[in-house]
Amino acid sequence: QVQLVNSGGGVVQPGGSLRLSCAASGFTFSSYGMHWVRQAPGKGLEWVAYIRSDGSTKYYADSVRGRFIISRDNSKNTVFLQMNSLRVEDTAMYHCAKEISAYDWGYFDYWGQGSLVTVSS
Amino acid sequence: EIVLTQSPATLSLSPGERATLSCRASQSFIRYLAWYQQKPGQAPRLLIYDTTIRATGIPARFSGSGSGTDFTLTISSLEPEDFAVYYCQQRNNWPLTFGGGTKVEIK
16 A cells, blocks of 8 residues: 655754655655645645656745755655755645656645644744 | 635534535636545545546545636535545646635534
């Protein structure tokens, strides 16, 4: 069965950095695009970043572009989110999510349980 | 960026009743809309994609419709496990965007 296991969250000061990981299993990881989606406490969902199956294409939300970097290691079935210059407003639960289709339709059929990132002084 | 506006913010209904959730888009598109269900402490679950297609394992009481700027999720007869928050999401344009959510609560 498909599993996405998030790790790497924690508490960081404004301006700091954090790296999130998402280990995938149960499907051919190298065939699917992957996304990060976040949810601030008590708020709705916000798409953050996308990476194509081969890592050749990446997209970012305006709110994180230039600060966050999405990457993947297909040999380790893992997707990463490097978060730099963190702001208080980046505080959220961060979920990795799998593309529903190998053709990158832009929908998410499996989600990780999330990593909580708290940015606070 | 396509802005999705969901209404109502909260829907108070009893089990067995019909739920109708609305999602209005700031730009018109044909069908590239999905619906997710989220329960407290859980990750979202994909219910519907491409406006009308039920995801794997989703019961037939969930249905989607719409086009242009107006989309609807209908739950024909609410089961106790359906009380949750529902989000719409578009994939017509980057960035992908979500609506603000509709909470379906027990009346």
